[in-house]
Amino acid sequence: MTEHNAFRGGLQQPGENHPVTSLILLLALVFAGAVVFGALSMLIGLAVTNGAAGIGNLERVLEGNMSDVNFLKIVQAGSSIGMFVLPAILMGVIEKRRYRYLDFNASVNPQLWFVIIGIMFFSAPIFEQAIKLNERLVLPEALSGLENWMKAKEAELERLTRIFLSDTTYWGLFINLLIIAVIAAIGEEFLFRGCVQGILQRWFRNPHAAIWVTAIVFSAIHLQFYGFLPRMLLGALFGYLLLWGKNIWLPVLAHFINNATAVISAFYLQRQGRSLDDMNFGEQIPSYLYFISFVLTGVLLYQYHKTATEKNTRRHGKTLG
Numbered sequence: 001m002t003e004h005n006a007f008r009g010g011l012q013q014p015g016e017n018h019p020v021t022s023l024i025l026l027l028a029l030v031f032a033g034a035v036v037f038g039a040l041s042m043l044i045g046l047a048v049t050n051g052a053a054g055i056g057n058l059e060r061v062l063e064g065n066m067s068d069v070n071f072l073k074i075v076q077a078g079s080s081i082g083m084f085v086l087p088a089i090l091m092g093v094i095e096k097r098r099y100r101y102l103d104f105n106a107s108v109n110p111q112l113w114f115v116i117i118g119i120m121f122f123s124a125p126i127f128e129q130a131i132k133l134n135e136r137l138v139l140p141e142a143l144s145g146l147e148n149w150m151k152a153k154e155a156e157l158e159r160l161t162r163i164f165l166s167d168t169t170y171w172g173l174f175i176n177l178l179i180i181a182v183i184a185a186i187g188e189e190f191l192f193r194g195c196v197q198g199i200l201q202r203w204f205r206n207p208h209a210a211i212w213v214t215a216i217v218f219s220a221i222h223l224q225f226y227g228f229l230p231r232m233l234l235g236a237l238f239g240y241l242l243l244w245g246k247n248i249w250l251p252v253l254a255h256f257i258n259n260a261t262a263v264i265s266a267f268y269l270q271r272q273g274r275s276l277d278d279m280n281f282g283e284q285i286p287s288y289l290y291f292i293s294f295v296l297t298g299v300l301l302y303q304y305h306k307t308a309t310e311k312n313t314r315r316h317g318k319t320l321g
Helices: 019-048 058-062 070-094 111-122 124-135 141-164 170-204 207-220 225-245 249-271 287-320
Strands: none
Touching (some): 019 070, 070 141, 070 170, 111 225, 124 225, 124 287, 141 170, 170 207, 170 249, 207 225, 225 249
16 A cells, blocks of 8 residues: 655545544543553652652642752653653554655654754744733633633642752753653654644645634643744644655754754743843844844745756656656
8 A cells, every 4th residue: 555645745545544543542542641651650659759749739839939949950851751742652653554754764854953043043023023922911801711711720730840940050951852842853853743633634635724723722722821822833833844845853853943042041041040031031032123034034945945856856756656
């Protein structure tokens, strides 16, 4: 049976899974991974911390009332591997004779790696503006209860983020980069861009619809409603990086740069004795820089698309043969 790359529009063949079936299978793998690795990571966390967290004190850990957050970090790392990394890899193995969701071997023009670095650097003001726009969200009076819940959830997640970033040692920086940048970038890109976006493209037969629906799901799953818009735009950006470049490591790099920049910025600010609130650079950006950011990001995206698609066009016939 011919193997199809999910991003090259392979048509469904007799006996192959319908995209809905593939989605259900993926969700089942995510659920199983979350349960198994969630339990294992809790046991490992209790063993490493000598039971300091304790099952009875778990709620206090999650609320940030304990100085030792190692338990929380172990659970987060284990859960991320179980929910994102492992299900995506298993999905690739189970359906490997039908589709290739995670293309690790697609050749990449070395220029693309540097273009991605430029895109993530010059697009930062655009995402800062998106954050400011999102924060102005005000729901109708009839939905005040929902808005209050959203604000409470946002405050809770912000508190957890501050707990993660509170360690100002270099070892703490390494652990935070591993969990927040490396594992998150690999896991979320493997699952969302590699599998979900690939399955939706098979279903919709439209790569743009697949990219934007995946981006919406990707943003919603984080349950940070006042960061929904910028995260959705990031998800769409990562989706196009994969669509054009074909290799899953391209959006992984972009995702890593985004998360690592935030971790390193928080580390630097706290080492200087400053608050994490100083990470809000939106008020410090002159208005004209937004225009420059938009233009440069557009130019780099055009260059990325041109470089990636030229190479892919030359080898397209051989890949699908």
